[in-house]
Amino acid sequence: MDITKDKLLEMYRSMQRIRHFESKIRDLATANEIPGFVHVSIGEEASAAGICAALRKTDRITSTHRGHGHLIAKGGRLDKMMAEIYGKRGGYCKGKGGSMHIVDFSLGILGANGIVGAGLPIATGSALAAQVAGRDDVTACFFGDGASNEGTFHESLNLASVWKLPVIFVCENNGFGEFTPMRTVTSVSDIAVRARAHDLPGVIVDGNDVLEVFKVASEAVARARAGEGPTLIECKTYRWEGHVVGEAAILGEYAYRSKEEVDSWKLKCPLIRFEKWCAENKKIDAGELQRIVTETEKELDEAIAFARSSELPAASEVTDDVFA
Amino acid sequence: MPQTNFIQAINQALSEEMRRDPNTFLMGEDVVLAAFGATKGLIDKFGPSRVRNTPISEAGFVGAAVGAAMAGARPICEVEFASFFYCAFDQVCNQAAKLRYMSGGQASLPITFRAVYGAMGGAAAQHSETVYAQFLSVPGLKLVVPSSPSDMKGLLKSAIRDDNPVIVFEHGALGRLREEIPEGDHLVPLGKAAIKRAGDNVTVIAIGAMVPKALRVADKLVKESISVEVIDPRTLIPLDETALLESVEKTNRVVIADEGHLRGGAAADIAALIAEQGFDHLDAPIKRVTALDVPIPFSPPLEKAAIPGEDRIEAAIRDLMGR
Ligand SMILES: Cc1ncc(C[n+]2csc(CCOP(=O)(O)OP(=O)(O)O)c2C)c(N)n1
Numbered sequence: 001m002d003i004t005k006d007k008l009l010e011m012y013r014s015m016q017r018i019r020h021f022e023s024k025i026r027d028l029a030t031a032n033e034i035p036g037f038v039h040v041s042i043g044e045e046a047s048a049a050g051i052c053a054a055l056r057k058t059d060r061i062t063s064t065h066r067g068h069g070h071l072i073a074k075g076g077r078l079d080k081m082m083a084e085i086y087g088k089r090g091g092y093c094k095g096k097g098g099s100m101h102i103v104d105f106s107l108g109i110l111g112a113n114g115i116v117g118a119g120l121p122i123a124t125g126s127a128l129a130a131q132v133a134g135r136d137d138v139t140a141c142f143f144g145d146g147a148s149n150e151g152t153f154h155e156s157l158n159l160a161s162v163w164k165l166p167v168i169f170v171c172e173n174n175g176f177g178e179f180t181p182m183r184t185v186t187s188v189s190d191i192a193v194r195a196r197a198h199d200l201p202g203v204i205v206d207g208n209d210v211l212e213v214f215k216v217a218s219e220a221v222a223r224a225r226a227g228e229g230p231t232l233i234e235c236k237t238y239r240w241e242g243h244v245v246g247e248a249a250i251l252g253e254y255a256y257r258s259k260e261e262v263d264s265w266k267l268k269c270p271l272i273r274f275e276k277w278c279a280e281n282k283k284i285d286a287g288e289l290q291r292i293v294t295e296t297e298k299e300l301d302e303a304i305a306f307a308r309s310s311e312l313p314a315a316s317e318v319t320d321d322v323f324a
Numbered sequence: 325m326p327q328t329n330f331i332q333a334i335n336q337a338l339s340e341e342m343r344r345d346p347n348t349f350l351m352g353e354d355v356v357l358a359a360f361g362a363t364k365g366l367i368d369k370f371g372p373s374r375v376r377n378t379p380i381s382e383a384g385f386v387g388a389a390v391g392a393a394m395a396g397a398r399p400i401c402e403v404e405f406a407s408f409f410y411c412a413f414d415q416v417c418n419q420a421a422k423l424r425y426m427s428g429g430q431a432s433l434p435i436t437f438r439a440v441y442g443a444m445g446g447a448a449a450q451h452s453e454t455v456y457a458q459f460l461s462v463p464g465l466k467l468v469v470p471s472s473p474s475d476m477k478g479l480l481k482s483a484i485r486d487d488n489p490v491i492v493f494e495h496g497a498l499g500r501l502r503e504e505i506p507e508g509d510h511l512v513p514l515g516k517a518a519i520k521r522a523g524d525n526v527t528v529i530a531i532g533a534m535v536p537k538a539l540r541v542a543d544k545l546v547k548e549s550i551s552v553e554v555i556d557p558r559t560l561i562p563l564d565e566t567a568l569l570e571s572v573e574k575t576n577r578v579v580i581a582d583e584g585h586l587r588g589g590a591a592a593d594i595a596a597l598i599a600e601q602g603f604d605h606l607d608a609p610i611k612r613v614t615a616l617d618v619p620i621p622f623s624p625p626l627e628k629a630a631i632p633g634e635d636r637i638e639a640a641i642r643d644l645m646g647r
Contacts, residue, residue, distance in 0.1 A: 035445055035622075036445070036448060036622060037447060087446065087622055087623030087625075093622075095621065095622060095623030095626060096449075096621040096622055096623065097448060097622055098623070100448055101622065113450075114448060114449075114451055116380050117380070117411075146379070146380040150381055177353070178359065179354050179359065180353070180354055180356075185377060185378065185379035185380075186379060247359075250361070312624075313626050315626070318618055318621060319616060322619075
């Protein structure tokens with residue numbers, strides 16, 4: 001599969017935007033400048049970037065508590081995301097949602113979610129709506145290895161399979177649910193094998209290789225658009241940071257995994273890997289990539305300025321938007 | 325005597341009861357490493373067979389607690405945040421709550437569920453809800469809402485010994501509250517309210533995290549010669565109706581303070597009791613101070629507006645007193 005230069009640049013930009021944005025909010029949460037629970041996906045950028053690069057604007061996604069990356073890769077605006085995380089009126093959800101609940105319907109982002117496994121039936125329903133309406137829009141559903149132990153995972157795969165719904169189930173397997181190693185609570189070591197139980201294709205991909213993720217996603221999207229039904233894609237990856245920002249203060253550093261393990265995954269950084277590939281294959285010169293980094297830094301600075309200058313909502317807004 | 329906080333009180337209760345009854349075991353997500361600290365160290369005392377990390381499968385492990393209880397075990401089951409109960413509603417409400425009755429008294433379901441509820445600062449709608457009212461109209465469940473470390477310990481120990489499904493709700497913002505806890509086998513019976521502060525002019529029936537707020541308001545108003553009685557039902561099922569009605573009989577005015585919602589909430593339930601059985605003792609309408617009927621919002625000023633604060637308890641008291 002030949003990937004166009006524009007696509008390559010798009011994926012690199014997505015990964016840089018995610019890395020920059022999440023590194024910043026990690027620091028802001030650590031400094032108590034933003035409230036609430038913040039879960040970052042640093043180290044896992046390639047799955048969000050590769051999957052979303054295979055989607056078009058009218059396609060939809062559902063996301064998770066660790067959702068910034070998915071939203072950014074689907075085109076989410078850093079300024080409105082940042083303002084939301086600050087709890088400001090200018091944020092995507094007018095301050096009502098915060099980090100775990102960002103939504104942008106205009107981009108097909110049906111939302112991050114605070115409930116593990118909740119996005120699976122919602123994505124299935126989004127695909128159902130497309131099928132009922134006779135449209136060929138596809139829905140991609142991001143979730144973790146932990147979520148694949150929820151009943152909603154199995155119920156959704158069965159439903160999508162039996163109705164041949166245009167949905168791509170994307171399991172980001174980072175080996176942990178909170179602080180619990182996956183192997184201690186999950187009967188299989190590859191989530192992809194669970195696809196067989198529901199008679200849909202299950203594919204394993206190196207989740208730190210954005211090009212491979214993009215290729216696998218493109219095939220699954222083509223299948224779904226053609227009415228051939230769902231695919232389960234398992235992206236093997238790792239989160240470099242804690243489950244939630246601030247956990248080390250409670251549990252201590254490396255309470256449930258070793259420094260060696262974390263460091264070994266840092267060597268597999270999806271961004272550096274892509275940069276190396278570009279250099280080795282003479283695809284994009286370093287200057288062009290650097291320009292993207294510079295532009296992303298500027299975008300992030302502007303996003304923070306926007307968030308800081310946006311106003312907090314007034315108490316009277318608390319009763320808005322309960323009903324349509 | 326040393327001061328004990330809410331989380332340590334839970335830990336002590338679990339530890340003592342698990343030592344006392346080898347039939348007990350603990351399960352839940354991340355109970356081994358203990359994200360909230362309440363189950364810390366229990367793995368070292370009781371080993372991996374009796375302290376189990378579950379998969380993220382609420383319907384599955386809550387249901388497994390029901391089955392284990394039916395088969396003779398005494399499970400203690402942690403559901404992290406109380407709104408995750410929604411993922412296991414059938415097993416709690418259709419199974420645990422009903423099986424004894426439906427089996428003509430054959431089944432006994434000695435299960436203790438523990439979960440964190442309430443607004444704790446920017447956790448947003450799916451992690452901040454006060455959900456006990458959702459279980460109030462499910463006969464067969466007991467509901468416990470402790471407001472202090474000492475009550476927490478004594479009530480949790482009683483819950484574990486109880487032969488029925490009991491849900492113990494722990495407010496997420498009370499974790500650091502400290503006090504001295506009586507030594508020895510400290511038990512607080514289910515169904516017994518506590519007068520947290522005696523007073524003559526107004527009764528504030530306060531639930532869970534509203535108790536410390538009501539006590540601060542009472543402290544403030546005493547300087548203006550408004551004498552506030554603060555009474556904590558401690559358990560919503562069974563409810564100590566006598567104690568609540570006696571307090572109203574004494575003060576003739578009542579405010580019910582609860583972090584749950586107004587419609588269909590615990591405050592509505594208690595207000596109906598007082599209206600039906602204490603009407604003759606009332607000099608003024610019953611006042612409810614509750615969360616607004618909105619999902620709990622993320623942004624701090626919105627969360628503050630949604631959740632009942634001391635200012636609203638004070639205003640309700642002043643209103644009743646005409647001061
Ligand atoms: C229904 C439900 N149960 C438990 C939680 C608490 N929780 C939040 S994230 C998480 C771990 C999720 O693991 P996984 O799905 O693998 O995603 P990851 O965090 O690794 O990205 C848990 C248990 C929750 N939010 N919702």
